[in-house]
Amino acid sequence: MDLPFEVILGGWIATGLTLFILSFLYEDNPLFKLAEHLYVGVSLGYTIVKTYDTVVMTLILRPILDKGEWSLLIPVCIGALMLTRYVPKAAWLSRYAFAFIVGVGAGLAIPRTISSFILKQIEDTVRPLLAITPDGGVTFTYSLLDPASHLNGIIILVGVVSVLFYFFFSVEHAGPGKMIARAGIVFLMISFGAAFGYTVMARMSLLIGRLTDLIEFSDASYGRPTLWLFLLTVATLIVLTRRGSTHPPKQ
Amino acid sequence: MSFAERMLRIDRRIIFLVIGLCTLLPLLYPVGLPIRISSEVRGVYDYIDTLPEGSVFLLSLDFDPASKPELYPQAISILRHAFRKNLRVIAMTLWVSGTGLADQIVSQTALEAGKENGKDYVFLGWSPGGSAVILNMGQDLYNAFPADYGNKPTKSLPVLAGVQNLRDVTYAVSLGAGNPGVEAWYVFGKDKYKFELGGGCTGVMAPGLYPLLRSGQINGLIGGLRGAAEYETLIDQKGKAVAGMDAQSTTHMAIIVLVAICNMFYFTMRRQLRRQGQIGS
Numbered sequence: 001m002d003l004p005f006e007v008i009l010g011g012w013i014a015t016g017l018t019l020f021i022l023s024f025l026y027e028d029n030p031l032f033k034l035a036e037h038l039y040v041g042v043s044l045g046y047t048i049v050k051t052y053d054t055v056v057m058t059l060i061l062r063p064i065l066d067k068g069e070w071s072l073l074i075p076v077c078i079g080a081l082m083l084t085r086y087v088p089k090a091a092w093l094s095r096y097a098f099a100f101i102v103g104v105g106a107g108l109a110i111p112r113t114i115s116s117f118i119l120k121q122i123e124d125t126v127r128p129l130l131a132i133t134p135d136g137g138v139t140f141t142y143s144l145l146d147p148a149s150h151l152n153g154i155i156i157l158v159g160v161v162s163v164l165f166y167f168f169f170s171v172e173h174a175g176p177g178k179m180i181a182r183a184g185i186v187f188l189m190i191s192f193g194a195a196f197g198y199t200v201m202a203r204m205s206l207l208i209g210r211l212t213d214l215i216e217f218s219d220a221s222y223g224r225p226t227l228w229l230f231l232l233t234v235a236t237l238i239v240l241t242r243r244g245s246t247h248p249p250k251q
Numbered sequence: 252m253s254f255a256e257r258m259l260r261i262d263r264r265i266i267f268l269v270i271g272l273c274t275l276l277p278l279l280y281p282v283g284l285p286i287r288i289s290s291e292v293r294g295v296y297d298y299i300d301t302l303p304e305g306s307v308f309l310l311s312l313d314f315d316p317a318s319k320p321e322l323y324p325q326a327i328s329i330l331r332h333a334f335r336k337n338l339r340v341i342a343m344t345l346w347v348s349g350t351g352l353a354d355q356i357v358s359q360t361a362l363e364a365g366k367e368n369g370k371d372y373v374f375l376g377w378s379p380g381g382s383a384v385i386l387n388m389g390q391d392l393y394n395a396f397p398a399d400y401g402n403k404p405t406k407s408l409p410v411l412a413g414v415q416n417l418r419d420v421t422y423a424v425s426l427g428a429g430n431p432g433v434e435a436w437y438v439f440g441k442d443k444y445k446f447e448l449g450g451g452c453t454g455v456m457a458p459g460l461y462p463l464l465r466s467g468q469i470n471g472l473i474g475g476l477r478g479a480a481e482y483e484t485l486i487d488q489k490g491k492a493v494a495g496m497d498a499q500s501t502t503h504m505a506i507i508v509l510v511a512i513c514n515m516f517y518f519t520m521r522r523q524l525r526r527q528g529q530i531g532s
Contacts, residue, residue: 025267043315043348050347055379058398108386108439116438116468124466147465195458198475202321202454204502205476207274208495209320215278 003221011217015225018210019233029240031233125160127153159187253523255516266509273505277497284500286493291464292481294471295449298422299332306421307414308338311436312356314428315349318453322426324479324492325451326356329424332486334364339410340372341420343396345384345431350377354400368401369408376400381431385439389417417444426451426473433460437468451478 003011020035060076063069081097084090129150131139141149165177166184173181218226252260302308310329314322333340340361344353357374366372375396378384387395392414396405405411413419423446425436433450441448447470452460454475464472473482476499479492 026264046351047347050350050377051379054347054377058402059379063397108383112438112442116434116442120442120466120468121462124462191458198454198457200506201477201499201503202475204274204499205321205454205495207270207502208278208476208498209491211271211275211278211498212320212491212495 008222011222012225012229014213015217016229018214019226019229022210023233023237026237027241029237031236125156127156129153129157158183163187253520255519255523258516259513259520269509270502270505273501274498277501278494281494281497284497286480286484286496288481288485289478291472291474292478293485294464295329295424295451295473296332296471296482296485298447298449298470299329299336299338302336302338302421304337306338307341307419308333309341309343309417309420309423311423311425311427312342312344312349312353313346313425313432314344314352314453315346316352318428319352320491320495321453321475321479322428322451323352323356324476324490325426325473325482326353327360327490328479328482328486328488328492329426329451329473330357330360331364331488332482334360334366334371335486337371340366341375341411341414342372343375344377345381345435346428347377347379350400369399369403370410373405373408373410374400375405382435382439385417385431385435386443389440389444392416417446420444420446422447422449424449424451427456428453429456432456433469433472434463437463441468449473 017035017038020031021039023029024032060072064072078097078100081093084093129140131141131150133139140151142151143149144151146152162180162184164184166173166181166188171177214226216222218224299308310326310333312322312326330340330342340357342353342357344350354374354376357372358368361368361372368374376399378387378395380387384395392411393405399405399408417423417440423436423440425433425448427433427436427450433448433452433456436448436450440446448468449471450460450463450469451473452475454477457472457474457478460469460472460474463469473479476492476495480496483489483493
């Protein structure tokens with residue numbers, strides 16, 4: 001099946017830029033710099049165009065011109081005050097815009113964040129350590145795999161208390177306090193380990209993503225860009241190394 | 252120089268090569284290691300699976316191409332599932348740099364499922380304001396998005412019939428690579444407008460979102476490529492994520508082995524130096 005020209009071209013560009021970026025693993029070189037600068041430029045250009053189209057055209061000009069929604073000029077004027085930062089004598093006007101943004105932002109975010117992250121999390125941390133059955137007996141669930149088990153509830157309680165104690169510096173961590181603080185460190189280390197493990201997984205996923213695309217673009221229907229551009233990248237690196245024209249990254 | 256010392260000073264490019272080969276070979280020659288379905292991924296799947304036909308499902312694709320390898324397979328799988336269940340899909344993004352990618356994902360999956368734009372699904376595109384867009388949608392969806400990505404007025408779209416704001420959404424899933432993402436959808440969306448919420452995220456973000464899962468603030472979480480592979484297995488439509496799982500397992504094993512070997516060499520060298528009296532006990 002013949003692929004459209006733009007798909008093939010996209011495949012060649014994606015392959016080339018991927019290989020140029022990966023060439024940094026060998027050493028810093030102009031191919032990497034080219035791809036890096038293209039990435040920054042293209043993503044910024046894309047953001048500017050999309051923002052202009054959505055904000056200025058769709059949300060401001062069209063409603064004003066087509067529907068006569070002149071009230072939109074109020075937020076436009078507040079936003080325009082930001083631009084007075086470029087005129088030193090009128091820069092004070094931008095404070096009104098900042099005050100508006102900070103005030104609205106804080107007003108919206110603070111109560112919602114307290115409710116969602118502090119109150120809800122405290123509510124979840126303070127759980128019953130035992131359950132009372134309808135016949136008046138007491139049950140205790142031991143499963144470590146069940147997040148709602150009573151054993152996990154105790155582990156979370158110990159973890160929260162010991163970590164909070166570790167960050168409580170008004171009391172010397174000695175005697176029993178030292179033991180609690182040490183337990184806090186253990187919980188913190190486990191948490192950092194889990195986070196780092198997930199980070200490694202995420203980074204490997206990105207590598208898998210790029211390699212999957214390189215394999216896809218090695219197909220004859222694309223003209224085998226992976227093969228040709230790999231050879232080109234390797235040849236360029238050899239030439240650059242021999243000429244001694246590669247430089248270490250500037251500090 | 253001892254062997255342990257030589258190994259600890261090995262050129263880092265050799266390690267890059269080993270990791271590269273451990274990733275590439277399983278991609279070229281997959282063995283199909285089993286994939287166990289976790290309860291957090293099943294939470295999202297089960298909820299979508301039990302939704303009645305015609306329910307309003309909102310998918311917020313809050314990522315850009317930098318997170319494509321992890322979140323693209325998640326988005327494709329969830330959309331395939333939603334279209335298979337004949338849900339009314341409202342897709343959008345809070346990330347301006349992800350607009351084109353999100354449009355491609357939605358259009359491609361809809362075309363594959365034979366769904367019609369405006370009738371079965373809509374892609375609203377991006378609107379400025381980050382988290383404030385969620386609040387705006389909670390008050391009036393048509394105010395936040397007067398037109399869809401193709402500039403059609405949203406009020407005239409059949410897929411949005413009976414939908415005025417976020418309270419009319421049956422289920423929402425945010426696939427987030429940062430902020431605004433899953434947390435913003437909880438704080439400014441679910442907590443205020445009381446709809447059910449699920450999440451998908453990159454592997455880096457997953458540990459930070461588990462507290463929300465445990466407390467029931469989100470009803471499921473798809474974490475990274477692994478989560479995407481689980482979802483692909485659940486909908487029985489294997490794709491890029493399942494294909495990458497062998498490579499993921501192999502690279503993890505390689506990293507564990509490298510960490511163990513490095514520690515072994517480190518302690519060997521330390522013992523040698525201690526014997527020579529160069530470092531104290």
